[in-house]
Amino acid sequence: xxxxxxxADGNETYGLIEGDTLADVEGSPFGQWTRTGAxxxxxxxxxxxxxxxxxxxxxxxxxxxxxxxxxxxxxxxPSLPEAADIGYRAINSISxxxxxxxxxxxxxxxxxxxxxxxxxxxxxxxxxxxxNCLDCVLGYTIGNDVSERGWQRRDRTLWRAKNTDTFAxxxxxxxxxxxxxxxETVVRLNGRETIRFPTASTIFSLADFxxxxxxxxxxxxxxxxxxxxxxxxxxxxxxxxxxIEITGIGTLSNPVVREG
Amino acid sequence: xxxxxxxADGNETYGLIEGDTLADVEGSPFGQWTRTGAxxxxxxxxxxxxxxxxxxxxxxxxxxxxxxxxxxxxxxxPSLPEAADIGYRAINSISxxxxxxxxxxxxxxxxxxxxxxxxxxxxxxxxxxxxNCLDCVLGYTIGNDVSERGWQRRDRTLWRAKNTDTFAxxxxxxxxxxxxxxxETVVRLNGRETIRFPTASTIFSLADFxxxxxxxxxxxxxxxxxxxxxxxxxxxxxxxxxxIEITGIGTLSNPVVREG
Numbered sequence: 001x002x003x004x005x006x007x008a009d010g011n012e013t014y015g016l017i018e019g020d021t022l023a024d025v026e027g028s029p030f031g032q033w034t035r036t037g038a039x040x041x042x043x044x045x046x047x048x049x050x051x052x053x054x055x056x057x058x059x060x061x062x063x064x065x066x067x068x069x070x071x072x073x074x075x076x077x078p079s080l081p082e083a084a085d086i087g088y089r090a091i092n093s094i095s096x097x098x099x100x101x102x103x104x105x106x107x108x109x110x111x112x113x114x115x116x117x118x119x120x121x122x123x124x125x126x127x128x129x130x131x132n133c134l135d136c137v138l139g140y141t142i143g144n145d146v147s148e149r150g151w152q153r154r155d156r157t158l159w160r161a162k163n164t165d166t167f168a169x170x171x172x173x174x175x176x177x178x179x180x181x182x183x184e185t186v187v188r189l190n191g192r193e194t195i196r197f198p199t200a201s202t203i204f205s206l207a208d209f210x211x212x213x214x215x216x217x218x219x220x221x222x223x224x225x226x227x228x229x230x231x232x233x234x235x236x237x238x239x240x241x242x243x244i245e246i247t248g249i250g251t252l253s254n255p256v257v258r259e260g
Numbered sequence: 261x262x263x264x265x266x267x268a269d270g271n272e273t274y275g276l277i278e279g280d281t282l283a284d285v286e287g288s289p290f291g292q293w294t295r296t297g298a299x300x301x302x303x304x305x306x307x308x309x310x311x312x313x314x315x316x317x318x319x320x321x322x323x324x325x326x327x328x329x330x331x332x333x334x335x336x337x338p339s340l341p342e343a344a345d346i347g348y349r350a351i352n353s354i355s356x357x358x359x360x361x362x363x364x365x366x367x368x369x370x371x372x373x374x375x376x377x378x379x380x381x382x383x384x385x386x387x388x389x390x391x392n393c394l395d396c397v398l399g400y401t402i403g404n405d406v407s408e409r410g411w412q413r414r415d416r417t418l419w420r421a422k423n424t425d426t427f428a429x430x431x432x433x434x435x436x437x438x439x440x441x442x443x444e445t446v447v448r449l450n451g452r453e454t455i456r457f458p459t460a461s462t463i464f465s466l467a468d469f470x471x472x473x474x475x476x477x478x479x480x481x482x483x484x485x486x487x488x489x490x491x492x493x494x495x496x497x498x499x500x501x502x503x504i505e506i507t508g509i510g511t512l513s514n515p516v517v518r519e520g
Contacts, residue, residue: 054351054352055350055351055352057350060416060417081416082416083415083416085416085417085420086417088348088349088350088417088423089348090348090477091314091315091480092314092477092478092479104475104476156320156341156343156345157320157347157348159345159347159348159473159476160345160475160477163348163477164477165476215364215366215420216364216420216423216424216425217350217352217423217424217425218352218425219352220351220352
C-alpha cells in the first residue's frame, strides 16, 4: 500500500497511490480511514512530504563506509558507534518530492546529498521488544539529508549544516509493503549514478533503534526515523537534479537552486 | 498577559490567567482569539505544558559558569562557544507543570535539574534583524532541562540523557510582559534554594540566536527556544520536589519519582 499526501480543496489530505491513480481517502493512515470513491491522476497531483513528524529522529552515523569517509575528511581516526544512540533534527528543514533544495547565498561549495531510508511510525509505542518492535512501523519513505560540509566541520552543532530550510526533502510516499533485505539505495546526480548500496547494510538495524529508543522514549504516530547513509557523497550545485531511489519504495527527486 | 493551556470538555484549549481566575478563550495566542465570557478557578485547573512546539530548539551551553562546571566534570579545559549555534530536542520529553519527572529504573544517581528561560515564538519569521527580531516572540515560560549526567558523558548523543520521557517539564504558563533585564532565575529543591542567577547573564542573547538562526531557518508559531542554564546543578532523587522560579514569570514545580 502506498500513501501519498497532497492538498485538496485547501486541506492537506492522504490518498492511496494505485498505479497512475490516487484514490482519495477520508481519514489518515495513522487512524481510521475509508475511500471516498473519488480518484485523481497521480501525474497531475503535487505530492507533499508524506508526513510532518512530531519528532524528527536521525541515526547519523550508521553505515561503515560513511563513518570512514567522514573521519577521513576530518583527518580523524574512524571509530564505529558502539550503541544505537539516536539524534534529532528540526521540522523546518523538511520539504517534499520535487521541491527545490535551496542553497543559502553564503553557503560553500560542498553541498552534498545523503540518501537515507526513513521509517514512519504508525502508532504510539514504548518498551518495544525485538519480537514486536516493527509492528509500530507504518511504512517507509526516502530522505535526502542535505549537508553543507564546511558548516558541518566548523559549527558546534549540525543546526545549519543539516537543518537549513529545504535541507531535508522526504518522499515521494509511504510504502507499507517494503522488503528491506532485497532493497538497494541508488543516487543519481543529473541522471548519472554516483553510488549504489544495499539499504540493509547498516551498523544498527531499525529494530536495534526501536528497542533501545523505546526503553526511554515514547514514539508517536507520524514520528520519523532517518536511518543514515553509506559511502562518500559528491557535491551538488545550482541546476543539478538529485534523485534517490530505494528499490521497492520509489524515487525522491529534487532540483537544486542557490539563493541570489 | 498570561496564557495557560488546559483541557476542557476533552479538548486542549488556552485561557487567560488573571489573578486566581482563568478566563476561557476561543482561539489561541498564535492566531485570532476572543474571550468566551466563562471563567474558572486557576487552583482547580490542571495546567498543561503551555505549548507543544513544532520544533524544540535548545541553546545548550549559554552561561559561562555552567560551561566551566561541565568542562570541570569532564576533566576538559573549558572553552566558551564562539557562535550562537542552536541545538534540537525531542517533543516526547515535554511534560507540564506539576507532572512527575520519572527517572528510568536503570538510570544512575546523577539526575540533575537545569533551570532555563524559554522563549515561545508567536509568528512565522525568517531573516530577522537585531532591530525587529523580538517582534516574533509571543512570550516566555520556564523549562527544566532534566539531565542524567552519566548518559550525558558516555552516550554519543544527548538522546536519553536529556530526552527521556518527562525530562523536559515546561510551564507553568506563557508570560507576554516579561522584563528580562531585571529577572532572576531561582532553583529550590524541597524548598531549599540551591542557585540564583541573573536570567539575562547569557553568553548569547535571545536576539543573537534569533538573528543567526533565521538566516537559514524559518521559525513557526509555537516553536520554543530554551536558552540554557547557569552554574552547577545538584542531584535530584525520588521524593524530591524541584521548583524553578523566574521572577516576573512564575514557578515551575515538579515532583520526582523513580520507575519501579
